[in-house]
Amino acid sequence: xxxxxxxxxxxxxxxxxxxxxxxxVLVQRRVFILxxxxxxxxxxxxxLMLTGSVNYNLSLGYVLTFLLGAMGINAILHTFRNxxxxxxxxxxVRPVFAGEAAQFTVCIDNPGAARRYSIGLTRDKKxxxxxxxxxxxxxxLGTAVPTVRRGLLSPGRLxxxxxxxxGLYYAWAYFEPAMQCVVYPRPAPPGLALPPxxxxxxxxxxxxxGQEDFSGLRQYHSGDSPRHIAWKAAARGxxxxxxxFSGRVDSELWLSWDLLPPRMDLEDKxxxxxxxxxxxxxxxMSYGLKLPGKTLAIAGGNVQCERSLEALALFDxxxxxx
Amino acid sequence: MNDTTLSLRNTLWLxxxxxxxxxxxxxxxxxxxxxxxxxxxxxxxYLGRHRLPLPRKWLLLLIVAGATAGIYLHYRTIFGRDAxxxxxxxxxxxxxxxxxxxxxxxxxxxxxxxxxxxxxxxSQTIATALYMMICVxxxxxxxxxxxxxxxxxxxxxxxxxxxxLAQSAPLMLALFLLFPRVQGPLWGLPQDAYSGLTGxxxxxxxxxxxxxxLSDAVAFRVSFISAPPPPKQLYxxxxxxxxxxxxxxxxxxxxxxxxxxxxxxxxxxxxxxIEPHNKRWLFALELPARLPPRxxxxxxxxxxxxxxxASRMRYGMVSYLNTQYGMNESRMALHRALQLPPGFNPRxxxxxxxxxxxxxxxxxxxxxxxxxxxxxxxxxxxxxxxxGTNSVDEFLFDTRRGxxxxxxxxxxxxxxxxxxxxxxVTGYQGGEINPVGNYMIVRQADAHAWTEVWFxxxxxxxxxxxxxxxxxxxxxxxxxxxxxxxPLPLMVRGDYPWLRQVRLNWDSIANSWNQWVLxxxxxxQRNLMSRVGIxxxxxxxxxxxxxxxxxxxxxxxxxxxxxxxKTVVRDPAQRAYYRFCAKLERENLRRDPVxxxxxxxxxxxxxxxxxxxxxxxxxxxxxxxxxxxxxxxDALQDLERRIRQFRAKEPAT
Numbered sequence: 001x002x003x004x005x006x007x008x009x010x011x012x013x014x015x016x017x018x019x020x021x022x023x024x025v026l027v028q029r030r031v032f033i034l035x036x037x038x039x040x041x042x043x044x045x046x047x048l049m050l051t052g053s054v055n056y057n058l059s060l061g062y063v064l065t066f067l068l069g070a071m072g073i074n075a076i077l078h079t080f081r082n083x084x085x086x087x088x089x090x091x092x093v094r095p096v097f098a099g100e101a102a103q104f105t106v107c108i109d110n111p112g113a114a115r116r117y118s119i120g121l122t123r124d125k126k127x128x129x130x131x132x133x134x135x136x137x138x139x140x141l142g143t144a145v146p147t148v149r150r151g152l153l154s155p156g157r158l159x160x161x162x163x164x165x166x167g168l169y170y171a172w173a174y175f176e177p178a179m180q181c182v183v184y185p186r187p188a189p190p191g192l193a194l195p196p197x198x199x200x201x202x203x204x205x206x207x208x209x210g211q212e213d214f215s216g217l218r219q220y221h222s223g224d225s226p227r228h229i230a231w232k233a234a235a236r237g238x239x240x241x242x243x244x245f246s247g248r249v250d251s252e253l254w255l256s257w258d259l260l261p262p263r264m265d266l267e268d269k270x271x272x273x274x275x276x277x278x279x280x281x282x283x284x285m286s287y288g289l290k291l292p293g294k295t296l297a298i299a300g301g302n303v304q305c306e307r308s309l310e311a312l313a314l315f316d317x318x319x320x321x322x
Numbered sequence: 323m324n325d326t327t328l329s330l331r332n333t334l335w336l337x338x339x340x341x342x343x344x345x346x347x348x349x350x351x352x353x354x355x356x357x358x359x360x361x362x363x364x365x366x367x368y369l370g371r372h373r374l375p376l377p378r379k380w381l382l383l384l385i386v387a388g389a390t391a392g393i394y395l396h397y398r399t400i401f402g403r404d405a406x407x408x409x410x411x412x413x414x415x416x417x418x419x420x421x422x423x424x425x426x427x428x429x430x431x432x433x434x435x436x437x438x439x440x441x442x443x444x445s446q447t448i449a450t451a452l453y454m455m456i457c458v459x460x461x462x463x464x465x466x467x468x469x470x471x472x473x474x475x476x477x478x479x480x481x482x483x484x485x486x487l488a489q490s491a492p493l494m495l496a497l498f499l500l501f502p503r504v505q506g507p508l509w510g511l512p513q514d515a516y517s518g519l520t521g522x523x524x525x526x527x528x529x530x531x532x533x534x535x536l537s538d539a540v541a542f543r544v545s546f547i548s549a550p551p552p553p554k555q556l557y558x559x560x561x562x563x564x565x566x567x568x569x570x571x572x573x574x575x576x577x578x579x580x581x582x583x584x585x586x587x588x589x590x591x592x593x594x595x596i597e598p599h600n601k602r603w604l605f606a607l608e609l610p611a612r613l614p615p616r617x618x619x620x621x622x623x624x625x626x627x628x629x630x631x632a633s634r635m636r637y638g639m640v641s642y643l644n645t646q647y648g649m650n651e652s653r654m655a656l657h658r659a660l661q662l663p664p665g666f667n668p669r670x671x672x673x674x675x676x677x678x679x680x681x682x683x684x685x686x687x688x689x690x691x692x693x694x695x696x697x698x699x700x701x702x703x704x705x706x707x708x709x710g711t712n713s714v715d716e717f718l719f720d721t722r723r724g725x726x727x728x729x730x731x732x733x734x735x736x737x738x739x740x741x742x743x744x745x746x747v748t749g750y751q752g753g754e755i756n757p758v759g760n761y762m763i764v765r766q767a768d769a770h771a772w773t774e775v776w777f778x779x780x781x782x783x784x785x786x787x788x789x790x791x792x793x794x795x796x797x798x799x800x801x802x803x804x805x806x807x808x809p810l811p812l813m814v815r816g817d818y819p820w821l822r823q824v825r826l827n828w829d830s831i832a833n834s835w836n837q838w839v840l841x842x843x844x845x846x847q848r849n850l851m852s853r854v855g856i857x858x859x860x861x862x863x864x865x866x867x868x869x870x871x872x873x874x875x876x877x878x879x880x881x882x883x884x885x886x887x888k889t890v891v892r893d894p895a896q897r898a899y900y901r902f903c904a905k906l907e908r909e910n911l912r913r914d915p916v917x918x919x920x921x922x923x924x925x926x927x928x929x930x931x932x933x934x935x936x937x938x939x940x941x942x943x944x945x946x947x948x949x950x951x952x953x954x955x956d957a958l959q960d961l962e963r964r965i966r967q968f969r970a971k972e973p974a975t
Contacts, residue, residue, distance in 0.1 A: 077880050
């Protein structure tokens with residue numbers, strides 16, 4: 001009964017809205033305010049001062065007590081105003097490996113004419129990060145969330161709060177941004193050998209021509225990819241030159257689920273694959289990824305690395321990377 | 323989050339605020355407390371600067387124990403006002419030594435506010451109020467500094483604090499005027515609550531009044547409702563002294579009889595605002611004919627308050643200047659008025675006895691003594707020589723230099739020795755009219771002593787022997803009567819007219835301050851309420867008024883402050899366009915936040931063909947102004963005019 005009532009009160013008061021994607025304006029209905037422990041102490045000091053003033057007939061004691069009391073009331077408005085009417089929107093989230101801390105960034109936009117001081121963002125009410133938001137500017141504020149397992153991570157409900165200027169009141173607003181962090185599997189420890197590359201056309205590994213590391217320029221031959229033409233040099237009037245890259249190009253490196261022992265644990269397999277992807281990427285190789293039900297064609301570069309890791313992160317989670 | 327460590331900058335701010343608040347206490351504290359506090363502060367600053375660990379707890383406890391013992395030895399108590407303040411300051415200084423988190427600092431700032439109020443125990447002048455206002459500003463700024471998370475600079479800190487305090491002023495005023503006032507004290511005051519106040523005492527010995535004449539402190543202020551009487555009639559009656567031990571006159575513990583007198587002449591009506599002097603006398607012109615509340619009139623016409631005058635007090639009064647009283651004085655009282663200690667002042671007694679033989683008539687004898695004072699070489703001075711055991715003898719026959727207490731005492735002794743009942747009356751004589759505020763200031767320097775002599779046909783008659791020696795004293799005040807070389811308080815001298823003007827202006831301000839700020843009590847509150855039409859305001863009425871006023875003021879501020887939150891639109895064209903959108907929104911044609919002006923215009927002309935032309939013109943102008951180059955002020959005016967004239971209402975079909 002009590003719990004049900006508490007639950008209803010909670011819902012009526014805080015109106016959990018679920019994740020919100022668009023910009024959220026902290027309208028007055030969304031900002032809550034309560035005195036802090038210091039605020040209660042301040043009130044107690046004021047009562048003491050008032051009693052003293054009455055007892056000793058101190059007119060200036062009354063003046064001081066009432067001035068501080070009025071300031072205590074005024075501080076409600078100041079603290080409230082410091083938070084109200086900010087516009088929040090989800091910021092960018094970088095993928096992380098499991099075990100690292102995910103950084104969720106919130107864009108705080110202050111459309112008003114007054115600077116906002118010491119706005120805090122916290123998720124667990126233990127650790128917070130703070131920033132000021134100058135008038136008519138936008139500031140980014142992040143909160144770190146430790147990750148344990150791969151997959152998609154939502155920050156859940158964040159609390160934006162402030163106690164400025166006097167610390168007598170705590171004003172806060174809840175914000176559940178519709179943002180997710182892709183958490184890659186924790187890579188297996190380094191030192192695993194990459195699977196052997198199979199040559200597709202029988203020429204074996206041909207080093208000296210690849211796509212990864214820039215090694216120099218040569219004359220243009222017809223048939224060279226336009227992406228490799230040194231346009232800057234062409235613009236300087238040096239004629240058409242082609243950029244040359246070193247690295248593996250023609251070998252086919254497949255990082256395949258099937259290469260791993262069948263009895264290996266699923267998460268271990270993914271960790272293993274993640275290590276392979278990282279090693280292959282670090283070596284500047286092109287590679288493909290084969291998972292049950294999903295295959296990424298052979299390619300190289302940052303994009304391939306990110307796509308591969310994302311596929312590993314979301315494997316078997318019932319979701320496809322967007 | 324609350325336990326962030328305290329930065330050095332905030333620590334120093336805290337020190338500065340505390341030092342400023344504690345500074346006025348220094349003159350009253352034992353010197354070693356000041357030294358201790360300064361050493362502790364410097365030590366803490368040193369530790370903070372070099373990021374050294376704070377001292378161990380046992381060391382601090384040791385210092386606490388030592389300081390408490392020291393305070394006990396100095397004040398013989400650790401309770402009460404003075405010892406309490408000393409203890410509070412020591413504790414504050416020691417608390418600094420273990421302050422490292424923000425929470426500790428907040429507690430100290432609160433205590434600093436409390437320390438402000440302790441200063442008001444000792445002084446509530448305008449200067450104190452201003453200085454303490456600055457202190458409160460510093461404390462508030464220090465508290466704000468604790469809550470910055472990005473450096474904002476001390477200017478910002480001070481400005482925010484000033485804004486907070488200034489915005490609190492209207493609410494403070496409402497609370498001050500309307501908060502239901504209770505007449506203190508709620509419980510017994512500590513013994514030492516009002517020590518160190520100057521004023522008359524219930525004894526008088528040679529030198530006691532001339533010491534008082536060095537003080538320019540105000541004894542009381544009088545505003546006359548009737549015309550003020552001439553200066554030589556201004557005898558403010560205070561303690562009446564009956565008993566003489568050869569050197570010191572003192573008031574009896576018990577007062578004789580009932581005050582009986584016959585009113586005569588025109589009543590003088592006035593209001594007295596008396597400064598606290600921690601005694602029970604109230605002062606009035608001779609003779610008072612009305613009783614202030616909670617007071618009584620003794621048989622010898624002293625006005626006695628039921629409680630000590632521990633705070634400034636106001637009372638209305640009526641006096642009759644020419645009044646006969648004490649015609650049928652009791653024999654016991656007359657007997658007491660003839661007592662002289664045996665063996666003292668033999669030469670004076672001899673003189674009195676020879677006068678008695680010479681003048682059998684009491685009046686003639688008295689006239690002879692006064693003419694002796696007048697004719698022989700007696701001097702009136704604030705710096706009389708010190709006198710020994712037979713003070714009256716030495717004064718009358720050797721030194722002949724004295725202040726009013728010497729003359730009154732000598733005169734009364736001669737009268738008693740000659741068999742005429744006499745007593746000493748102390749009080750104040752004269753007073754200075756302040757034309758600025760149109761009231762009279764009576765200072766401690768106006769303290770005076772005169773005598774009353776009893777004759778069977780006239781009763782008690784006031785005789786002022788000082789007036790015989792120095793008529794100027796009663797006609798023009800003390801500054802005119804004493805030699806120029808005598809020390810006198812600056813405020814009493816008449817040397818510099820401009821200075822006199824300045825101080826009269828200042829005293830007038832101080833008087834208003836006393837009356838309206840310091841003297842705002844339950845009675846004043848009732849008067850104020852009845853002046854705005856609320857008679858017999860109970861605390862309930864006041865509470866309702868207080869809540870309503872407080873609510874209104876807070877609401878006004880809330881509205882003013884929340885207005886600043888509104889999105890600022892700098893571009894006038896955009897502002898006009900938003901007005902245009904608002905007009906359409908009222909017709910349920912709300913612009914989607916992601917909809918551009920052109921898309922919106924297209925949608926509008928589809929939905930409301932009747933508006934199409936006006937919308938197209940407005941949109942074209944807006945786009946030209948907002949995104950085009952140099953559309954010109956004419957275009958803006960055109961846009962604003964079109965939007966003003968724009969009617970989105972659907973035409974009646």
